[in-house]
Structure formats: structure tokens, C-alpha cells
Amino acid sequence: MPNVPDVPLDGLYGDLILEHFRGPRNRAVLPDADLEAEEFNPFCGDRIILQLKLDDTGRVVQVGVQSEGCSIIQATASLMSEAMRGKKLEELEDLAGLFRETMRGNTEDENPSADLGPLQSLTVVRRFPVRIKCALLPWVALEEGIKNYRSSQTRDQ
Amino acid sequence: MTDRNASTQKGDPLLEFDVAKIKDDFPILKQTVNGKPLVYLDNAATSQKPQSVIDALVDYYSADNSNVHRGVHTLSQRATDHYEEARSKIRRFINADDDRELIFVRGTTEAINLVAQTFGRENIREGDEIIISAMEHHSNIVPWQILCQEQGATLKIAPIDDSGELLLDDFENLLNPKTKLVSLVHVSNALGSIIPAKRVIEMAHAHGVPVLLDGAQAVAHCRVDVQDLDCDFYAFSGHKLYGPTGIGILYGKADLLEAMPPYQGGGEMIRSVTFEKTLYNVLPHKFEAGTPNIAGSIGLGAAVDYVNELGIERIGAYEKQLLEYGTELLSQISSVQLIGTAQDKSGILSFVMDGIHPHDIGTILDAEGIAIRTGHHCAQPLMDRYGIAATARASLAFYNTREDLDALAEAIDRVIEVFS
Numbered sequence: 001m002p003n004v005p006d007v008p009l010d011g012l013y014g015d016l017i018l019e020h021f022r023g024p025r026n027r028a029v030l031p032d033a034d035l036e037a038e039e040f041n042p043f044c045g046d047r048i049i050l051q052l053k054l055d056d057t058g059r060v061v062q063v064g065v066q067s068e069g070c071s072i073i074q075a076t077a078s079l080m081s082e083a084m085r086g087k088k089l090e091e092l093e094d095l096a097g098l099f100r101e102t103m104r105g106n107t108e109d110e111n112p113s114a115d116l117g118p119l120q121s122l123t124v125v126r127r128f129p130v131r132i133k134c135a136l137l138p139w140v141a142l143e144e145g146i147k148n149y150r151s152s153q154t155r156d157q
Numbered sequence: 158m159t160d161r162n163a164s165t166q167k168g169d170p171l172l173e174f175d176v177a178k179i180k181d182d183f184p185i186l187k188q189t190v191n192g193k194p195l196v197y198l199d200n201a202a203t204s205q206k207p208q209s210v211i212d213a214l215v216d217y218y219s220a221d222n223s224n225v226h227r228g229v230h231t232l233s234q235r236a237t238d239h240y241e242e243a244r245s246k247i248r249r250f251i252n253a254d255d256d257r258e259l260i261f262v263r264g265t266t267e268a269i270n271l272v273a274q275t276f277g278r279e280n281i282r283e284g285d286e287i288i289i290s291a292m293e294h295h296s297n298i299v300p301w302q303i304l305c306q307e308q309g310a311t312l313k314i315a316p317i318d319d320s321g322e323l324l325l326d327d328f329e330n331l332l333n334p335k336t337k338l339v340s341l342v343h344v345s346n347a348l349g350s351i352i353p354a355k356r357v358i359e360m361a362h363a364h365g366v367p368v369l370l371d372g373a374q375a376v377a378h379c380r381v382d383v384q385d386l387d388c389d390f391y392a393f394s395g396h397k398l399y400g401p402t403g404i405g406i407l408y409g410k411a412d413l414l415e416a417m418p419p420y421q422g423g424g425e426m427i428r429s430v431t432f433e434k435t436l437y438n439v440l441p442h443k444f445e446a447g448t449p450n451i452a453g454s455i456g457l458g459a460a461v462d463y464v465n466e467l468g469i470e471r472i473g474a475y476e477k478q479l480l481e482y483g484t485e486l487l488s489q490i491s492s493v494q495l496i497g498t499a500q501d502k503s504g505i506l507s508f509v510m511d512g513i514h515p516h517d518i519g520t521i522l523d524a525e526g527i528a529i530r531t532g533h534h535c536a537q538p539l540m541d542r543y544g545i546a547a548t549a550r551a552s553l554a555f556y557n558t559r560e561d562l563d564a565l566a567e568a569i570d571r572v573i574e575v576f577s
Contacts, residue, residue, distance in 0.1 A: 009575075044516050044546060045540075045547050071517050
């Protein structure tokens with residue numbers, strides 16, 4: 001990672017984001033996912049397919065993410081995929097809510113939310129308002145996926 | 158930093174612009190963005206406004222503001238005179254025959270929709286065909302799709318080659334007795350390709366088919382002579398011609414406009430109204446329902462004055478030199494691929510980079526004070542044609558310089574560095 005002190009990018013292309021962009025995690029396609037969702041932003045071509053496999057207790061045991069587009073969506077999708085394992089859907093919803101709230105929050109707040117863990121590295125995107133949607137798209141997919149999963153569960157009962 | 162001196166020689170003195178002096182006419186260009194001098198290379202999205210245009214708006218609102226074609230009082234007369242003077246200036250600029258042939262609209266999009274909803278509804282029937290090209294802006298696709306759906310007509314797409322040139326033989330082969338209209342982009346906003354408009358119009362006219370040209374990207378960069386082109390309709394926006402937003406022109410041949418039903422109903426467009434029957438006003442007022450964008454029209458007139466003073470041919474020649482310089486600079490960067498390499502091309506440098514999304518390019522360039530456009534440029538079918546989702550696009554105007562393009566190339570090096 002080259003040092004870029006004279007470019008006021010405020011760490012947008014910081015170590016963790018570029019690392020996840022270059023080597024995104026959990027890219028395998030899950031053949032038997034319980035939950036699946038796809039989101040697409042036609043303006044820039046950002047696309048994500050998110051798959052989750054749940055265990056008997058409803059916790060995420062496997063995550064599959066296929067994303068394409070800019071560095072921000074790819075890094076977000078990868079960081080998100082790492083944060084999901086072992087969590088229940090309600091916890092994921094809380095995390096999505098917290099992330100969304102943080103991203104739309106006060107840009108002056110240097111310590112937005114310690115609860116975000118490594119995802120906190122993405123809060124730098126708040127300084128680039130037109131790019132926030134890139135970081136939110138994977139979460140939209142997650143929320144849509146959970147919604148559809150629940151309605152299919154209700155139907156099956 | 159490698160030597161960026163492309164081999165382009167300092168040009169013909171006739172073409173040498175005093176760009177420093179010209180830049181001085183544009184107050185917005187005298188600023189820094191992210192601590193760097195602004196390099197504005199997003200002129201295809203909208204151009205900047207010279208002080209004279211800004212002054213025209215301020216003067217109108219300060220001294221003459223009133224409604225047009227209504228009052229008997231002095232201000233109304235002045236506003237009407239300025240409004241109609243602007244129409245005449247623009248008429249001369251595109252060499253139309255008659256002021257009645259110029260309709261003030263909000264912009265290119267409204268101009269095309271006007272034709273679709275009036276001429277289109279009147280003349281296009283079930284089974285008929287409309288021809289557009291593969292490199293249209295959405296504003297020259299969607300109005301025709303809506304019309305085709307309403308009328309049961311079909312949209313035919315004239316293909317382009319990989320360089321972005323319209324395939325003339327394929328275009329000609331699409332023309333048949335069912336073809337009722339051809340609507341083509343004069344200069345592609347995403348590729349810069351200039352179509353051989355005169356030939357295309359001759360081909361269409363040989364089949365008795367009228368032609369609309371979407372001139373949004375043309376009027377500010379090359380001479381447009383609607384009589385020489387013999388086009389039936391010509392649409393453009395003021396804001397890409399150094400004028401204000403919210404104003405544009407639909408040119409139409411008088412006999413076609415006369416035969417068309419009105420677009421919107423309201424004031425201004427009528428001659429007399431009773432609850433039983435309304436008589437429509439004469440051209441061009443038939444198509445200008447409601448209080449028009451008076452200030453915008455006057456501002457556009459001032460923009461045309463400004464362009465005339467520089468000379469549209471000189472502008473075109475200067476921008477061509479800049480384009481050649483920029484093309485050579487970007488061609489030297491191995492990870493940059495230019496999209497749109499037509500022989501006859503306007504000042505647009507659309508490009509993609511290996512493994513780097515255009516939005517990341519745009520963000521890093523912005524950090525360097527350089528404004529470009531990234532995305533699909535409202536031409537998704539064209540992006541699909543090239544198998545890409547988006548490009549980064551630098552688009553030129555006469556106030557740009559070789560130094561601006563040097564800055565662009567250096568910032569692209571920065572992008573490569575960040576992602577290396």
C-alpha cells in the first residue's frame with residue numbers, strides 16, 4: 001500500500017479496505033443456501049449476490065458473497081461477510097441498522113461506533129457522500145434477503 | 158513522472174486561443190477544489206457559464222422582469238422584446254429560416270418528448286417503425302419506447318462498430334416503407350462519435366422519412382446549420398452551450414410544426430378559448446404553453462453571443478487539437494482503454510481501467526481537483542454493447558488547456574499508484 005499523504009482521500013483507500021477489495025472473503029457459491037438476495041445499482045454496475053446458510057438454532061454457519069463493482073462495495077461485502085458468521089438474523093438486522101445509522105450520521109464523529117468492529121474502517125466513506133450508497137448496497141441485500149426468508153418461512157407454516 | 162509532452166506541436170496561430178483571457182470570463186473556474194485548482198472536465202454533463210450570461214440573468218431580473226406577450230406596460234414590452242430577440246439570435250446561430258421554427262423548451266429531453274407526443278402520436282401507427290442508433294442517450298430512447306408501446310409501433314436500432322461509428326449500410330437497410338421517423342444522436346455523449354448527419358438525412362429522405370437530430374453534444378462544439386443538414390427536427394439544451402439550465406430549443410421545419418397538434422394546453426398557446434372550443438395560437442407560441450423561461454431564454458441568447466464572439470469554427474478547431482493531445486496522453490497509459498475511437502470525434506475521452514472501477518477513478522481525481530463524470534452516462538444499452546457497466550469520461554470545452562489534460566494524466570497515475 002503506497003503512502004498517499006498529499007491526496008486528501010482521508011484514508012478512503014486505507015489498508016483494510018484495499019486488502020478486502022483485492023482479496024475478498026467468502027466468495028464461494030453456496031449450493032444449499034437458506035437465504036439468498038441480489039441487489040444491483042444500474043448507475044455504476046455495482047452488484048451483489050448474498051447467500052446465507054443457517055444452522056438448527058438459526059445462526060449463520062456459512063456465507064457466500066459474489067460482488068462486482070467499485071472498491072467500496074467489494075470491501076464492504078467482504079467485511080460484512082466476515083461479521084455475519086455465528087449471528088442470528090435479528091442480530092444481523094441490528095448490525096445492518098447500526099451500520100446504516102452510522103453511515104448516515106455525523107461525519108465529525110471520529111469514533112462512530114465501536115460495536116462495528118472491523119466494519120468501522122468503512123465509516124471513512126461518510127466523507128464521500130456520493131459513495132455511501134456503494135457501502136450500503138450489501139446491507140440492502142441482507143435486509144431484503146431476511147425479509148424474503150421470513151415471508152417464505154411464514155408461508156411454509 | 159514520465160515526460161508527458163505529446164508530440165502535438167503548438168498549433169496554427171489562427172487556432173491559438175488566448176485561453177487565460179477566456180478562462181477569466183468564467184468566474185467558477187477561479188477556485189480550488191480539495192486544495193487544488195479546479196480542472197473542469199465534465200463539460201458534456203454541463204458547461205460553465207461566462208460572466209456575460211450570468212450578467213444577462215441578473216440584468217433581466219434587475220431591470221426588465223415581467224411577463225411576455227401579455228401586458229401593455231413598458232416592462233412587459235421590454236421582456237417580450239428580449240425574449241424574442243433571444244429566439245432570433247439562436248435562429249441565426251443554427252441558421253434556421255424563420256423564428257417560428259424555434260420552440261423554447263426545457264432542454265433536449267423535453268424537445269424529444271414534444272416531438273414524440275405530438276408528431277409521433279399523429280403519424281406513427283400500429284406496425285410502423287422508428288429508427289434510433291445503438292449509441293443514444295436514454296432521452297432519445299425512452300420517449301420512443303413509450304410512443305411505440307402506445308401505438309403498437311417498433312423501435313429499430315441502427316448498429317455501430319467497435320470504434321463507435323454508425324454503420325451506414327446497416328442504417329440504410331433498416332429504412333423501409335414502415336419507417337416513419339429516424340431519431341439519431343448527432344454527437345454521442347458517451348463516445349464523442351460525430352455521425353455523418355447529412356448523409357444519414359439524405360438516406361432517410363430518399364425513403365420519405367423525416368429525421369430528428371439530438372444535438373445536445375453538438376451545438377457547443379461544431380457548426381450546426383439546420384438548413385444545410387436539411388434535418389426536420391433538431392433538439393438541444395442551453396446549459397451545454399454555456400447558457401443556463403432549464404432552457405433548450407426544439408427546431409422543426411415550419412410545415413411539420415404547423416401540422417402537429419399542441420403539446421401542452423394552457424395560456425400563451427391559445428388564440429381564443431370558450432368552454433366549447435379553443436383556437437390554438439400560431440407558431441411558435443402553439444408549443445409554448447404557460448409563462449416560459451424568459452430569463453433562461455435571454456441567458457441562452459447571451460451564451461450564443463459569447464460563442465459567436467469566439468467563433469464556433471475556432472472553438473471546434475481548438476477543441477480538436479485538445480482532443481488529439483488528450484488522446485495521445487491517455488494512449489500512453491497502458492492500463493487505460495479508450496472507449497470510442499471514431500474517426501470523426503468530438504472532445505470526449507471515455508475510458509476504463511484494468512481492475513479499477515470508474516467511481517474509484519472519479520473519487521481519486523476529485524481529490525486532485527479534477528471533475529470528470531463516471532457511470533453509464535444515461536446510455537445503458539451502449540454500455541451493454543461494449544460489455545461494461547460504466548466508464549470514466551473527461552469532456553472538453555474551449556476553456557480547457559493542455560495543462561488540464563496533463564493534470565488528468567498525472568491524476569490517473571495517482572489512481573494506478575493507489576490501486577497498485
